[in-house]
Amino acid sequence: MTTLLAQPDAITFDRRVDTAALRGIAVRCVGVTKTYGSGQSAVMALRGIDLEVKTGELLMLVGPSGCGKTTLISIIAGILDYDQGECAVLGQDPKRMSARELTRLRGANVGFVFQAYNLIPTLNAAENSAIPLLLNGVPRAKAVKRAREMLGRVGLADRWKSLPAQLSGGQQQRVAITRALVHEPRLIVCDEPTAALDHETGGRVMELLRAVALDEGRALVIVTHDPRIFGFADRIAKMDDGRITSINEGRHEDRSTARGAGGTSDGLTGLLSK
Amino acid sequence: MSFVALRMLIGDRLKYLALVAGLAFAGLLVTQQSSIFTGYASRMGVWIRETAENDLWVMDPQVQYSDDIKPITDTMLYRVRGVEGVRWAAPMYKGFLPARLPDGTITTVRVVGLDDATLTGGPARMVEGALADLRQDRAMIVHVRQAADGLRLKSGMPGEGPRPLRVGDEVSINDNSLRVTGVFDASDEFFWDPVVYTTYSRALSIAPRTRKLSTFVLVKTAEGADVKDVARRIEASTGMRAMTPGQFDRLTMWFLLTRTGILVNFGITVALGVVIGVLASAQTFFSFIVENTRHFATIKAMGGSDWTITRMILLQVLVVGGVGYGIGLGLAAVTGQFFAGGGLAFRMPWQIPVLGAVSVLGCCMFAGMISAFRVFRLQPAAVFKA
Numbered sequence: 049m050t051t052l053l054a055q056p057d058a059i060t061f062d063r064r065v066d067t068a069a070l071r072g073i074a075v076r077c078v079g080v081t082k083t084y085g086s087g088q089s090a091v092m093a094l095r096g097i098d099l100e101v102k103t104g105e106l107l108m109l110v111g112p113s114g115c116g117k118t119t120l121i122s123i124i125a126g127i128l129d130y131d132q133g134e135c136a137v138l139g140q141d142p143k144r145m146s147a148r149e150l151t152r153l154r155g156a157n158v159g160f161v162f163q164a165y166n167l168i169p170t171l172n173a174a175e176n177s178a179i180p181l182l183l184n185g186v187p188r189a190k191a192v193k194r195a196r197e198m199l200g201r202v203g204l205a206d207r208w209k210s211l212p213a214q215l216s217g218g219q220q221q222r223v224a225i226t227r228a229l230v231h232e233p234r235l236i237v238c239d240e241p242t243a244a245l246d247h248e249t250g251g252r253v254m255e256l257l258r259a260v261a262l263d264e265g266r267a268l269v270i271v272t273h274d275p276r277i278f279g280f281a282d283r284i285a286k287m288d289d290g291r292i293t294s295i296n297e298g299r300h301e302d303r304s305t306a307r308g309a310g311g312t313s314d315g316l317t318g319l320l321s322k
Numbered sequence: 323m324s325f326v327a328l329r330m331l332i333g334d335r336l337k338y339l340a341l342v343a344g345l346a347f348a349g350l351l352v353t354q355q356s357s358i359f360t361g362y363a364s365r366m367g368v369w370i371r372e373t374a375e376n377d378l379w380v381m382d383p384q385v386q387y388s389d390d391i392k393p394i395t396d397t398m399l400y401r402v403r404g405v406e407g408v409r410w411a412a413p414m415y416k417g418f419l420p421a422r423l424p425d426g427t428i429t430t431v432r433v434v435g436l437d438d439a440t441l442t443g444g445p446a447r448m449v450e451g452a453l454a455d456l457r458q459d460r461a462m463i464v465h466v467r468q469a470a471d472g473l474r475l476k477s478g479m480p481g482e483g484p485r486p487l488r489v490g491d492e493v494s495i496n497d498n499s500l501r502v503t504g505v506f507d508a509s510d511e512f513f514w515d516p517v518v519y520t521t522y523s524r525a526l527s528i529a530p531r532t533r534k535l536s537t538f539v540l541v542k543t544a545e546g547a548d549v550k551d552v553a554r555r556i557e558a559s560t561g562m563r564a565m566t567p568g569q570f571d572r573l574t575m576w577f578l579l580t581r582t583g584i585l586v587n588f589g590i591t592v593a594l595g596v597v598i599g600v601l602a603s604a605q606t607f608f609s610f611i612v613e614n615t616r617h618f619a620t621i622k623a624m625g626g627s628d629w630t631i632t633r634m635i636l637l638q639v640l641v642v643g644g645v646g647y648g649i650g651l652g653l654a655a656v657t658g659q660f661f662a663g664g665g666l667a668f669r670m671p672w673q674i675p676v677l678g679a680v681s682v683l684g685c686c687m688f689a690g691m692i693s694a695f696r697v698f699r700l701q702p703a704a705v706f707k708a
């Protein structure tokens with residue numbers, strides 16, 4: 049089976065991360081605080097977060113509205129600066145990096161999935177999915193070709209030419225997942241990825257995320273309100289009022305499936321060869 | 323990312339067309355209004371420019387523009403001829419005189435009298451007859467378009483109906499009967515009173531008798547002589563004013579622009595056109611970026627640097643600005659050509675498209691940069707805001 053599917057041409061670019069040196073830790077936060085605004089209108093969104101995200105795990109962040117979930121994954125993804133404490137993202141501290149270096153780190157190593165998908169309406173599915181590769185300097189034709197291959201793996205092989213408006217919510221989220229995966233990032237952050245979807249579609253999107261995105265070299269952090277998807281988590285971190293109140297093992301039984309079948313570094317190849 | 327930038331721009335046909343239309347409107351306003359202004363301004367000195375044989379115009383020091391008639395004595399000609407560096411000097415009469423057309427229509431004409439011997443300063447393009455025909459008895463020549471306009475026989479000859487004045491017609495100027503012997507062509511002037519040419523001596527004979535009769539002395543300087551030096555010497559020895567055609571042209575244009583209020587009125591119109599056009603384009607582009615802020619924020623979060631965003635926005639500005647401005651410029655040129663037939667003063671020297679492009683594209687760039695700064699200041703974390 050593997051031989052029938054030609055290995056895609058390697059697309060390489062400088063990732064700026066020493067994967068071996070991570071020793072299984074994708075993100076490590078110690079005493080992280082974040083306050084929005086100042087003076088009377090100041091809002092303390094995070095009040096000292098200690099959290100480790102391991103490579104190869106799917107961690108969910110749950111908690112009531114306004115407790116700081118989005119703030120925390122923004123910091124984890126390197127798109128928001130924090131005040132105190134320390135937060136190493138893929139072994140590097142955003143605070144000690146220039147804005148440019150941080151942008152490069154993010155572009156090469158972080159994938160994003162949004163509640164509202166955030167697809168560019170005038171680009172087709174393949175083009176939307178190709179953006180992270182384009183941002184890493186991959187030529188357009190090569191990037192779009194790879195994105196088409198990836199779309200095949202989320203079941204949208206025949207929809208690569210469709211514009212977002214021509215796709216259902218679940219399909220759009222699959223395009224967004226393809227976009228989050230196309231450049232093989234080490235960390236994927238998702239904010240409420242199923243909130244705009246009905247239960248069944250949401251469940252399928254989560255199955256897909258677990259199946260195609262999780263890889264032994266990659267960590268997934270998913271913010272959610274939706275208790276019906278808790279079952280997909282390896283661990284669940286409960287938050288309240290800017291703090292993590294508890295971290296529980298998730299109910300996901302068959303973790304070996306996700307942990308890169310066959311132990312290859314390319315989870316996608318592994319998935320396909322099954 | 324350039325194709326992403328272009329797709330964002332062009333992908334939504336309707337919005338793209340609205341953008342292009344806004345910028346086309348801006349380009350049209352800016353270039354059309356400036357061209358009309360330039361057209362009028364350049365008509366002001368056209369008579370001076372087309373009286374092309376002389377290097378200097380000598381006139382009363384108080385003359386303020388080409389049709390500001392301040393008579394000088396006709397002996398001035400000989401004094402000018404005596405100045406060192408003058409190769410030749412020819413007299414010219416110019417005056418406003420009443421004319422009665424053969425059908426009884428009465429109008430005012432500007433009579434220009436040319437040196438009898440040389441006919442210096444006459445029109446360069448004859449449509450019918452020859453300039454030399456002015457030496458015939460009672461001869462005068464008329465302008466081809468004015469013959470059908472200001473000199474039109476509106477009442478018409480008995481049994482004929484209205485028609486243009488033509489060769490052979492008799493015109494009574496200041497109660498002296500002259501005969502049309504030819505028709506010349508010259509560029510349209512800012513002034514409207516018809517110009518008729520005749521000889522200098524005939525012009526003096528039909529003009530009211532006064533002590534001072536001449537108007538200008540046209541001077542050609544000797545080969546190798548410095549025109550400015552000769553002018554200074556003429557002024558010193560005659561007390562007259564001696565100007566190069568360029569100086570006289572600019573004096574005329576400036577006087578008319580400032581004294582008629584054209585500069586202020588038209589200036590306001592042009593400025594409004596420019597401001598409205600440029601604001602329209604800036605606003606159109608600005609709102610385009612604002613509408614796309616979410617996408618730029620997403621690109622930023624996914625690893626797009628500020629420089630990447632800047633390049634995308636600049637490309638969008640150049641494409642939409644170039645296309646829109648190009649269409650506007652084209653429309654300005656086409657409408658200019660179209661209405662020029664109806665007498666619209668329209669002149670578009672290369673500076674207008676260039677300056678128009680600089681102002682329209684520059685303002686789009688400016689708007690683009692302001693909107694880019696909004697994107698720069700945007701925390702990439704804003705992408706998670708629904």
Ligand SMILES: Nc1ncnc2c1ncn2[C@@H]1O[C@H](COP(=O)(O)OP(=O)(O)OP(=O)(O)O)[C@@H](O)[C@H]1O
Nearest residue numbers: 084085091092093112113114115116117118119120
């Ligand atoms: N840009 C901001 N400026 C000021 N306050 C903010 C900003 N973003 C978030 N906050 C505040 O910080 C707190 C945490 O917000 P955050 O968005 O992280 O919560 P959340 O857990 O994601 O909530 P939800 O479940 O509603 O999305 C809230 O009180 C919010 O009002």
Ligand SMILES: [Mg+2]
Nearest residue numbers: 117118119239
């Ligand atoms: Mg949130």
